[in-house]
Amino acid sequence: MQILVCVKRVPDTADAEVVLQPDGSGIKEEDLAFGINEWDNYAVEEAILLKEAHGGTVTVATLGSSESEDVLRRCLAMGADEAVRVDDASFGDADPYVVARGMAAVVAKGAYDLVLTGALSGDHGFGMVGPVLAGYLGRPHATLVTSVVPDGSHVRVTRELEGGLEETLRLELPAVLTIQTGINEPRYVSIMGIRKVRAKEIPILDAAALGLAPADIGAQAKRIVHRGLSAPPAGRSAEMLKGTPAEIARKILDILRERGGMA
Amino acid sequence: MLPFREVFFNIDQHLLFYGMAALATAVFVYGMVLRWRFWSSGWPEARDGGFDVGLVLGRALLNTSFFRRDPLGGLTHMLIMWGFVLLFIGTVLSTLDHWFLPFLSGGVYLVYALVLDLAGIALMAGVALAYLRRFVLKRGRMQTVERDHVVLGLLFFLALTGFLVEGFRLDAAPPPWAEPSPVGMWIAAVSDRSVTEALNAHQAWWWIHAAASLFLVAYFPFSKFAHVFAAGVNLTLEGMRSTSFLNLEEREALKSDFSFRHLVMMDACTQCDRCTAVCPSHAAGEPLSPRGIVDETGHFARGKAGFGLLPHPAPEPSAAKARAAGDQIWNCTTCGHCQAACPSAISPMELIREVRTARIEAGEGVPENVQGMLESVYTFKNPWEGAKSKRLEWASGLDVPVLSEGADEKRCLYVGCTIAYDPRLHGIGRSTVAAFRVAGLGFAVLGKEETCCGEVVRGVGEDGLFTEMAAGSLDTFDRYGIGEIVTPCPHGLHTFTNHYGRLDQAMKGRKAVHVSQALEAAVASGALTLEGRGRRKVTYHDPCFLGRRGGVYDAPRNVLRSIPGVELVEMGRSRENSFCCGGGGGRMWTEGGGEEKMSEIRLREAVGTGAEIMVTACPFCFTNFDDAVKTAGFEGRIVVKDLTELVAEALPGSNAT
Numbered sequence: 038m039q040i041l042v043c044v045k046r047v048p049d050t051a052d053a054e055v056v057l058q059p060d061g062s063g064i065k066e067e068d069l070a071f072g073i074n075e076w077d078n079y080a081v082e083e084a085i086l087l088k089e090a091h092g093g094t095v096t097v098a099t100l101g102s103s104e105s106e107d108v109l110r111r112c113l114a115m116g117a118d119e120a121v122r123v124d125d126a127s128f129g130d131a132d133p134y135v136v137a138r139g140m141a142a143v144v145a146k147g148a149y150d151l152v153l154t155g156a157l158s159g160d161h162g163f164g165m166v167g168p169v170l171a172g173y174l175g176r177p178h179a180t181l182v183t184s185v186v187p188d189g190s191h192v193r194v195t196r197e198l199e200g201g202l203e204e205t206l207r208l209e210l211p212a213v214l215t216i217q218t219g220i221n222e223p224r225y226v227s228i229m230g231i232r233k234v235r236a237k238e239i240p241i242l243d244a245a246a247l248g249l250a251p252a253d254i255g256a257q258a259k260r261i262v263h264r265g266l267s268a269p270p271a272g273r274s275a276e277m278l279k280g281t282p283a284e285i286a287r288k289i290l291d292i293l294r295e296r297g298g299m300a
Numbered sequence: 301m302l303p304f305r306e307v308f309f310n311i312d313q314h315l316l317f318y319g320m321a322a323l324a325t326a327v328f329v330y331g332m333v334l335r336w337r338f339w340s341s342g343w344p345e346a347r348d349g350g351f352d353v354g355l356v357l358g359r360a361l362l363n364t365s366f367f368r369r370d371p372l373g374g375l376t377h378m379l380i381m382w383g384f385v386l387l388f389i390g391t392v393l394s395t396l397d398h399w400f401l402p403f404l405s406g407g408v409y410l411v412y413a414l415v416l417d418l419a420g421i422a423l424m425a426g427v428a429l430a431y432l433r434r435f436v437l438k439r440g441r442m443q444t445v446e447r448d449h450v451v452l453g454l455l456f457f458l459a460l461t462g463f464l465v466e467g468f469r470l471d472a473a474p475p476p477w478a479e480p481s482p483v484g485m486w487i488a489a490v491s492d493r494s495v496t497e498a499l500n501a502h503q504a505w506w507w508i509h510a511a512a513s514l515f516l517v518a519y520f521p522f523s524k525f526a527h528v529f530a531a532g533v534n535l536t537l538e539g540m541r542s543t544s545f546l547n548l549e550e551r552e553a554l555k556s557d558f559s560f561r562h563l564v565m566m567d568a569c570t571q572c573d574r575c576t577a578v579c580p581s582h583a584a585g586e587p588l589s590p591r592g593i594v595d596e597t598g599h600f601a602r603g604k605a606g607f608g609l610l611p612h613p614a615p616e617p618s619a620a621k622a623r624a625a626g627d628q629i630w631n632c633t634t635c636g637h638c639q640a641a642c643p644s645a646i647s648p649m650e651l652i653r654e655v656r657t658a659r660i661e662a663g664e665g666v667p668e669n670v671q672g673m674l675e676s677v678y679t680f681k682n683p684w685e686g687a688k689s690k691r692l693e694w695a696s697g698l699d700v701p702v703l704s705e706g707a708d709e710k711r712c713l714y715v716g717c718t719i720a721y722d723p724r725l726h727g728i729g730r731s732t733v734a735a736f737r738v739a740g741l742g743f744a745v746l747g748k749e750e751t752c753c754g755e756v757v758r759g760v761g762e763d764g765l766f767t768e769m770a771a772g773s774l775d776t777f778d779r780y781g782i783g784e785i786v787t788p789c790p791h792g793l794h795t796f797t798n799h800y801g802r803l804d805q806a807m808k809g810r811k812a813v814h815v816s817q818a819l820e821a822a823v824a825s826g827a828l829t830l831e832g833r834g835r836r837k838v839t840y841h842d843p844c845f846l847g848r849r850g851g852v853y854d855a856p857r858n859v860l861r862s863i864p865g866v867e868l869v870e871m872g873r874s875r876e877n878s879f880c881c882g883g884g885g886g887r888m889w890t891e892g893g894g895e896e897k898m899s900e901i902r903l904r905e906a907v908g909t910g911a912e913i914m915v916t917a918c919p920f921c922f923t924n925f926d927d928a929v930k931t932a933g934f935e936g937r938i939v940v941k942d943l944t945e946l947v948a949e950a951l952p953g954s955n956a957t
Contacts, residue, residue, distance in 0.1 A: 049679055053687035068689040068748065070679045115663075224663040225671045228678070228764030229548045 038093035038187060040084040041147065043140050043154040043166065044077040044112060046105040050159070061265035073108045076155025080216035082223040083185060084153055085116040091187055093150075094118045098143045100128060100136050109239055114230035115223070120237075125244040127251050132261040133165035135254050140166065141173040142247035149211060151192065156181050156215040163261075167215035178213035179206050183220050303477045304405040305413070307398040309469055310502050317510060324514035331521025335529070335567060341605045342560040343551055345542045346802060352539025355645075359535055365643040369574070372437075376429040377643075380455065383423025387462070390416045391513075414480040417466075420459045421483065427456040442573045451524050454516055461509035467491060468502035530568035531644035537561045538645035543802065544654065548661070548763050558601055558654060565646040566598030575638035575648050580880040581631045585895030588631040590638040590648030596625040597651045629655050630667050631892045634759050634885035635844040640876055656761025669889040670760050677765060681751035681772070683889070686721035692747045694719060694726035698733050701744040703780045709744035712782045716789035717752050718888075718919040724926065725919050728788050731948035732815050738951050739822035743786065749776050755791040755845075758799060760886035770795070770803055777810060788815040788944055790845035790852075790918045791884070797850070814846055816917050816943055820855040823862045830950035832864030838946070839869050839911035841902065841925070842878035843918035856917050856943050863950045869909045879905065883920030899924035900932040907938050917943040 048069040056065040073081075084095040096119040097112040099105045109120040123139045131139070144152055152174075154167040164180070171178030184195040188207065196204040197217050208214075244254060252258065278285045293299045308314060358364045363381070366374035390412065397404040404412055430452055434444050467487025470479055472495050479485055491498060520526065537560075544559040558566075575590035576582050582589060632652045639647035659665050660674075676685045692702070694715065701707035713736070715729040736743055754769035777785070787793050796812035822828035840860060846852045853875045860868050873879045882898030903925055906914040916922055925940040948954060 049685075052685050052690075054689055056689075068687060070681070070688070072675075072679045222668065225660060225666045225674060226663065227660050227762060228768055229552075229661055230663070230764075232549075232764065 038087060038091050038151060039147065039149045040087060040093060040095045040151045040153060041144055041149040042077070042080050042084045042095065042097045042112070042117070043152070043170070044081065044097050044099050044108055045074045045155070045158050045160075046071055046099065046101055046108045047074045047158055047160040057266050057268065061267055062263075063266065071104070073111060074155050074158045074160075076157050076159075076216060076218055078155075078223045079218050079220050080153040080155050081112050081115055081117060082221045083216055084151075085224075086221060087151070087185065087187070088116070088118075096121065096147065096149075098123065098140060100124070100131060100139050106239060110231055110234055110237075111226055113234040113237055114226045120239045121242055122239055123242050123247065125249075125254070127244050128254050129256060130263070131254070132259045132263075133161075133163045134169055134260045135258050137166050137169035137173055138249065138253055138258065139247065140170050142249050143242065144170070144174060146242075146247070151185075151211065152176075152213045154213070154215050156217045164215070167213055171213035174211075174213065176211050176213055177208040178215070179208060180215045181217045182214045183217050185214065185220075301476060302406040303409045303413075303475065303479070305394075305409065307394060310472070310499055311506055320511070320514050321517075324517040327518035328520055331518075331526075332529070335521055335526060338567070338602065338605045339533075339560050339563045341556055342558045342563045343544075343546055343554040343556050345537075345544050345546065345559045345561055347537075347540040347542045349539055349541040351536060355539045356532065356535045359643060359645070360532055363643065369641065372429070372433065373572075376426055376433060379422045379426030379429065381426075383419045383421075383426055383459070384455065386415060386419035387423065387459075390419070410477075410480050417463075417481045417483050420462055423459040424456055427452050427459075443571065447523060450519075454512065454519075458509065458512055458516065461505055461512060463487060464505045465502060465509050468493075468498050468505060472498035472502055524570050527568050527570045527644065530564050534561065534564045534568040535645050537564065544650060547767060548657075557604065557658070558597070558651075562597075562651060562654060563601060563605075565644075565651065566594060566601060568644045569594040569598065569646050570644075571595060572643075574641045574643070575646075578637040578641045578877075580635055580637065580882065580898045580901075581633060581892055581894070583879075584882070584892065584898045584901060586628075586631045586892035588628045588892075590632075590652075593625050593629070593648045593651055593655075594646060597655065600625075625652070625655050627665065629659070630670065630760075630886070630890060632885045633844070633880045633882055633887045633898070635880035636849045637844070637877075637880065640848055653759070653761050657763055658761075660761045667890050670886050673886065673889045674757060674760070674762050674765060677752050677754075677757050677769065681769070682717035682721065683752060683756050684717055684721040686717065688748050691720050691750060692745070693723075694729040695733065695745065698730060700733055702747040703744045703782075704747055704749055707744035709742050710781065710783040711741070711743045712777070712780070712785050713743040713745050714750060714753070714785050714787040714789075714792055715745070716750075716787060716792045716919065718923070719788060720750070722919070722923065725922060725942075727948075728919060728922070728942045728944050731942070731944035732788050734948045734951060734954075735819060735822075735828065735944060738953075739819070739828040741818060741822060741827075744780075746776060746780075751776075753789075753792045753795045754799075755795040756886055756888070758795065759884060766799075767803065770800055774800060774803070774807075778808075783810055785810065785812040786815055786818050787812065788917070788919070788942070790814060790843045790850055791920070793852075794845045794849050814850070814852055814855065814917065816846070816856040816859055817852060819859045819943075819947060823859055829952065830859075830863045830947060831952055831954075832866075833949055835865045835867065836913060837867045837869055837909075837911045838913040838915050839871055839906050839909045840874070840943075841871070841881070841906065841914060841916045841921060842875055843916055843921045844878060844880050844884055846917055847878050848876050856915070859943060859947060860915060863946065866946075869911055871905045871909055873905065881916075881918075881921040881924040883918075883924050888920055888923070897924075897928060897931070899928040903928040903932055903934060903938070907934055912938060913946070914938055914940050915943055915946055916940065 048066060048071050053069055058065060081097060088095050095117040097109055097117045098121045099109060100123045102124060105122060109122060113120055121143060123143060128135060128139060157164045167180060168178055179194050179196055181197045182194045183197050186193045191207050191209050192212060193207050194214060198204055278288050363374050363378050366377050434442055463483045466481055466484035468491060470484050470488035471491045471493060493501060542561050544562060571591055573591045579588060579590050629652045632649060634649055636649055639649055673683045677683050680686060701709060719725045719729050751772055752769050753773055754766040757769060758766040785796055793812055793814045800807050838860060840857055842853060857868060860866055879902045880898055881902055914925060916925060922940060922942050929935055929938060929940055
C-alpha cells in the first residue's frame with residue numbers, strides 16, 4: 038500500500054503564553070517551541086503501522102519553509118520512506134484551500150492508495166485540508182478516523198462521532214482519511230534515529246515542479262480572508278472560590294450538584 | 301631427623317596424576333580464554349584513573365565492603381576465601397619444594413603443616429557458616445540453586461578429604477616428631493586401623509581428594525568461582541574510573557551490546573543479593589531486582605556471545621538487547637545504592653541504563669510518560685513542557701542579573717528546570733538568591749537561555765538527546781565565559797561534574813558546586829552568619845545525587861549546624877546508606893506500581909526521629925516528601941523544607957519565624 042501523509046509544523050501552545058502581534062496579524066513566535074502537529078504524528082504512526090503490517094511505502098509531505106525540515110526528518114526517523122517539501126514563495130500565507138491544492142499536486146505525482154492527514158492542526162484548527170484535498174482529488178474521504186483496516190480494494194474505517202458514538206464506513210481506495218488522536222501510540226524517535234536520517238535527501242518541489250500556476254495558489258486562490266487575531270474578552274461566568282481547601286471542595290461539590298454534573 | 305612430609309607418599313602412579321592435572325589445567329585455560337573473549341566482545345570504555353591499590357586490595361583481600369555492611373557475611377567470606385587461598389598456596393609451595401627447591405623441612409615444615417591445618421578448618425567453618433546463613437538465619441533474600449551446592453559442597457568435600465588423607469597417612473606412618481596437625485592427628489588417633497588398612501584407606505582417599513581438587517580446577521572458570529578473577533578485574537576497572545560512556549555512533553559501529561566492563565560485571569556477580577536488599581524500589585514492593593538484572597542481562601549477553609563449554613550457535617534473531625530484563629528496568633531510580641552495596645563494585649544501575657538505551661533506540665516499550673518527558677525536552681528544552689517565556693517566573697520581582705541582558709558575572713546560578721517550572725519550588729530559587737545577596741556572593745542567571753542539563757534524559761537512557769542538551773548548555777556556558785556553576789539541584793551538579801567532562805567539549809576547568817557547598821563556604825568565611833529562630837529539631841535527608849553519587853555529605857549538615865537553635869538528628873539510614881525518595885531515573889514521570897511509595901517509607905523514618913522539620917537539598921526529594929506528608933497523613937507532625945529555605949529564614953533581618 039502506497040501511503041502519503043500530509044504533515045505540518047506548528048507551535049506547541051499548550052502551556053505557553055501566546056502573545057499577539059500588536060497589529061493582530063499573528064502571534065509572537067520567539068519564545069514558542071515548534072514541532073510536528075499532534076494529529077499528524079498519529080497519522081504518520083498509523084501509516085507506518087499499516088506499512089509494517091501490509092507492506093508498501095510511506096511518504097510524508099509538507100508545505101513550508103526550510104524550518105519544516107526537522108519535522109520531516111523526525112517522520113523519516115519514525116519509519117517513513119520518503120519525504121518531500123513543497124516550498125514556493127507564491128504560496129504566500131496559504132489558507133486550507135491553497136494547502137490542499139498544493140498537496141493535491143503532490144498526490145498527483147505519485148500513485149497513492151491512501152492519503153492521510155491529521156484531523157486538525159494545533160494552530161489554526163480549521164480541520165479542512167483533508168476534506169478539501171479529497172474534493173480536489175475526487176476521492177472518497179472520512180474524517181476523525183479512529184481505526185483503519187485494509188479490506189482488498191477498500192478500507193474499513195471507524196469515525197468518532199459526538200456523544201461517544203462511532204461510525205463504521207467502507208471506502209473505496211484510493212481514499213483520503215483525516216486521523217484523530219488516540220488511534221495508536223506513536224513511537225518514540227530517538228535523537229540518534231533522527232541523526233541517522235540526517236543525510237537523506239528531501240526533495241523540494243516548487244510550483245513549477247508541481248505544475249501549479251500562480252492563479253491556483255496565489256492570493257486570488259484563497260477563499261478564507263484573515264482579518265486579524267484578538268484575545269477573547271474576559272468572560273464573567275468565572276467565579277473564584279475562596280476559603281480553606283475543605284470549604285472550596287464543599288463549594289465545588291455544591292456547584293456540581295446544582296448544575297447536574299453529578300448524580 | 302628433621303620434620304618433613306614425603307610428597308607422593310604411598311602413591312605410585314605419578315604419571316596418571318600428572319596426566320589428570322594436565323587435562324584439568326587445559327580445561328581451566330580454555331575456560332579462561334572463553335571468559336576473556338566474552339569480555340573483549342564488549343566495547344572499550346573511557347578510563348581516567350590508575351590502579352587503585354587500596355580499593356582493589358582492601359575489597360578483594362580484606363573484604364572491607366562485606367565487613368562494613370554485614371560482619372557475619374564478611375567473616376563467612378573471609379574464612380572460605382583465606383582457607384581456600386592458603387590451601388592453594390600450600391599446594392603450590394609443596395610443588396616447588398618437590399620439583400625445584402626443597403625447603404619444607406624442620407621448623408619451616410612445622411609452621412607450614414600447622415597453617416594448612418588451620419586453613420582447612422577455616423574453609424570448613426566458612427562453608428558451615430554459609431549454610432547457616434542461607435538456611436537457618438536466612439539473611440537477605442539470597443537464592444540457592446543447585447550450582448551453589450556444588451560450589452560450597454565441593455569446597456567442604458576438599459577440606460574433609462584432605463584431612464582424611466592426612467589422618468590416614470599419620471596413622472600408617474606416625475612421624476617421630478610432634479606433627480602440628482591437630483585434625484590429622486585426631487583422625488589418626490581415632491582411626492584404629494592396622495598399618496595396611498591405613499595405607500589402603502590413605503591411597504583411596506588420596507585419589508578421591510586429587511580427583512576432586514582437579515575437578516575444581518577445571519570447573520573454576522565455568523562456575524561462580526570465576527568471580528575471583530572477574531571481581532578482581534572489575535575492582536581494578538572501578539579504580540580506573542572506567543565508564544561506559546561512548547557516543548552512540550561509535551557504540552553502534554562496534555556492534556556490541558555492552559562494554560567490556562559491563563560483561564566483566566556480569567561474570568563478577570555471585571548473585572549475593574546485597575544490591576536487591578538495599579534497592580528502594582524493591583523495598584517499596586515494585587517489581588525490580590538489581591540482582592535479577594545482572595543475572596538476566598548476563599544470561600542474554602553470554603547467550604549472544606556464545607559463551608559456554610562449547611561455542612554456541614548464532615543467537616536466534618529475536619535476541620534483542622532491548623527485551624533483556626523486561627519492564628522492571630523502568631522502575632530504577634538510579635539512586636546508586638546497588639552499586640555502593642556491591643562488594644565487587646558491580647553496577648546493576650549501569651546495566652539497567654544500558655538496556656534502557658536499547659529500548660529508546662528501538663523505540664519499543666518506552667513508557668508513555670517517559671516518552672512524553674523526552675519529547676518535552678526535545679521540543680521545549682525542559683522536561684516539564686514549560687514555555688521559555690516562563691523560565692524566570694521563579695525570580696519575579698527579585699531583579700536578578702541575567703547574563704543575556706549584559707550581567708557581567710562569572711558565577712552562574714543554575715536553578716534547573718524543576719525549580720524553574722514548579723511554583724511550589726520557586727522558594728528554593730528565591731531563598732538561594734536571598735542568601736547569596738546577604739553573603740555578598742555575586743551571581744547571574746541564564747534566564748530564558750537556561751535549558752535542561754540532560755540528567756533526566758541520560759537517566760532514562762536517551763544518550764543522543766543527552767549529548768545534544770549537554771552541547772547546548774556547554775555552548776551557553778562558553779558564550780558567557782562562566783567559571784563556576786552553582787546549582788540547588790543535585791541532578792544538575794552530578795551531570796555537570798561527572799558527565800559533561802566526558803564529552804568532546806568538556807567543562808574546560810569550569811567547576812560546578814551545589815548551593816550547600818557555596819553556603820558552607822560563606823558560613824565558614826564569616827560572610828554569612830545565620831540567626832536563631834527558636835529551638836527546632838530537624839533531620840537531614842541525603843539526596844542520592846548529592847550524597848552517594850556526589851560525595852557531598854557534610855556541607856549541608858555544617859550549614860544546618862550553623863543555625864543557632866537547630867538540633868540535627870540523623871535517621872537510621874543516612875549518608876551513603878540514605879534511602880531514595882523515588883524521584884531519580886525518570887521516576888518523577890512514572891508510577892512503579894508498588895505496595896507503598898518510597899517517599900512514604902522514607903518520610904516515616906524521618907518522623908520516627910522526632911524531628912519537626914525534614915530538610916533536603918534536592919527539588920525532586922522536596923516534591924516527593926512534600927506530597928508524602930499529605931498522602932501518608934503526617935500534616936501537622938512534620939514539614940519538609942529545602943536547606944536554602946531554612947537558611948533564608950535564618951538570614952539577618954529576615955522576619956520569618
